[in-house]
Amino acid sequence: MIANTLVSPLDLAVVVVYLLFMIGIGVYVYRKVPSFEEFMVAGRSMTTPILVCTLASTYYGLEDLFGTSEFAYNDGIVAYFGYTLLSLSIYVFAAFALAKRLRREKFISLPEILKRYYGRDASILGAVASFAYSIPALSLFALGRVCEVTLGIDAWVGALVLGAVALAYTLLGGLWAVAITDTIQFVLMMVTVAIGVVLLMGDVGGFAAVETFAPEGYFAPLGGMPIWLLIAYVASLLSLLVDPGFYQRIFAARSDRQARNAIFIAIGIWLAYDWLVTAGGMLARAAVHQGALPADLHSNDALLSGVILALPAGLVGVFLAGVLATAMSTTDSYSLVAGANLAYDIHRPLRNPDATDSELMRNTKIGIVISWIAGFALAFVFDRLMALWVFTATLLTSMVLVPIMVAIFWKGKRTPLAGTLSCLTGLVATIGFYLAIAWLGVENETYGTYIWSFSIGGVPYEVWQEYALYFTLPISVLGFLVGNLFGNDSQPPAKEAST
């Protein structure tokens, strides 16, 4: 545990001040959010700098901070040149192709796109998938885990207290509070990681020290990993193209140009940040090699331990606030999205189509609390959270990627049945694939996944759980084509008012 050795009372005071400041922002913004549209998409008035901050902090959760550094700790620079650079190409596509179309049609939520193009049934299926994906279980668990490692308190207590702070300001101020707190969190994350990694580099003697023990391939851009495996990793990031939180920020932009510019600037920020996280993981391994960090250090804790070792008292507190901020910014954003899915995309069309603005606000806040409680319960009851997150991301992508991309880019025939069948076949294919792999495959403890091995004509093949999208997306396309063939061409009401 790091808590008793390196975290001083001054650092703890910094963390407490940070938490009080977050609540203060929520209280301040509460008085300035008069309508549902203001609450959900900040009145569509977000400018490029605010969008950059909220994009950068929301999409870089602890799984990136610790996951990328762990990848670098074990495998070297492939974490950056293989994984990061390939995955950022998806953001470039999003900036060029998605921002303009999405912003101009004034949507409030991702399922609303399905409603406008395919009708209510597809929209509700999409909302269920979006809700499952947005439940903040992984980020609340990560929040608790960081509290346990750094502050020495039980994980569930840490997640309860800090998660409650995130819940409080989200309920008070909606997307405005989320975006403003994201900005503070963005500054903390970026500055402390930059300072911490540079100091760590000085402490261990730079990359020359890493080269003294580096295993073969540690400095190879692809690290000896086959390109198809990297592409399989990156394919799992296709969920970004239908990420409801990402869409919400584009809807909240003042113009499509501001949204596009924000994504490009965020990509530049991520390029610099990801290298520092990669370098931090590699330099922490040098610190282990030199005996400055314990030999049994878990690779997942490498960056955290290395940077805390390098920073002086006071700045450690700022760094810890930055790390906690990383998880809080993900928790608040997805709680807000999940709450809106329940209230706006599921409850409203099924039970209360004529809901007033204040009813939508109230119901969304109830939805936020429900999603937070569901996330907290899952975080400390379910023991395979990463697998759960991968499953919900696969489910969302399999169900809505095809109908949404067709809605955005295809001007021809798009029947409501096609949208509904595409979502349904994506749902059935995902559940079917996971059940089949769990039944036919064998659990591989090294990779933490299921692998089904078989041979055809003496040639051995392997199907990994991670390959789900290779099967489910074509099935979703097939469902769409069948629905388009047999469905009625009559379009649902195309330009329904947002609220």
Place this chain on the structure above:
Amino acid sequence: MNGWDVFTWFNAVVLVVATSLIFIFFLRDAAGILKQVGREKE
């Protein structure tokens, strides 16, 4: 100092400078927007 050290320094400087600039522009925009929203509410 080898090439990777220089690359790390470069990224750290880029990150700190970019973050500072974005934060300054954020303060300028947020103050104006929140004032406007407050007036609309009144």
